[in-house]
Amino acid sequence: AQSVTQLGSHVSVSEGALVLLRCNYSSSVPPYLFWYVQYPNQGLQLLLKYTTGATLVKGINGFEAEFKKSETSFHLTKPSAHMSDAAEYFCAVKHTGTASKLTFGTGTRLQVTL
């Protein structure tokens, strides 16, 4: 069964610093991988996704992620944090096979300080 592990429930960075949010997955076959962002009391918004093809994917708001099969990782990065990036971020993997559904990590809350 597929699963997702997000290392670090809270990450704090200074404005302008690099953002790195970690995600590792377990899957017996190449998965579909997603990063979502959630602002307080709101739904989830898709940041970016990996399905097939190029392993470095770019998303909205300057975020990008790299699919590394050898490390079973899909870490999210942004070169320069902005105060508006403060939110909770979720990594998710799509199940393969007939059960078409997403499994989510437990989330990482990003704090951005001045």
Place this chain on the structure above:
Amino acid sequence: DGGITQSPKYLFRKEGQNVTLSCEQNLNHDAMYWYRQDPGQGLRLIYYSQIVNDFQKGDIAEGYSVSREKKESFPLTVTSAQKNPTAFYLCASNERWDTGAFFGQGTRLTVV
């Protein structure tokens, strides 16, 4: 604009009562999902439906029920059998996985 509408945004329920959360989408998506979100636990799948008049249990279906009589609607009923219903509930839909899933704005349910 196309999207997913959840209502109400906030809901209060007395212990022992059933309550129904609404989810409507105008994206023409076949698949719809209900997730429950608790602090520190991420999102857990309650029920999902891949086609009208058919649905499957997710990981935490006990104490919940759903129906899918129309393509655009997937209401969730939280029954009195759900022992800890206070949570944030999210509805989602999708057509193809290479486009990801789209989420509503959520309903926060509180038992008083």
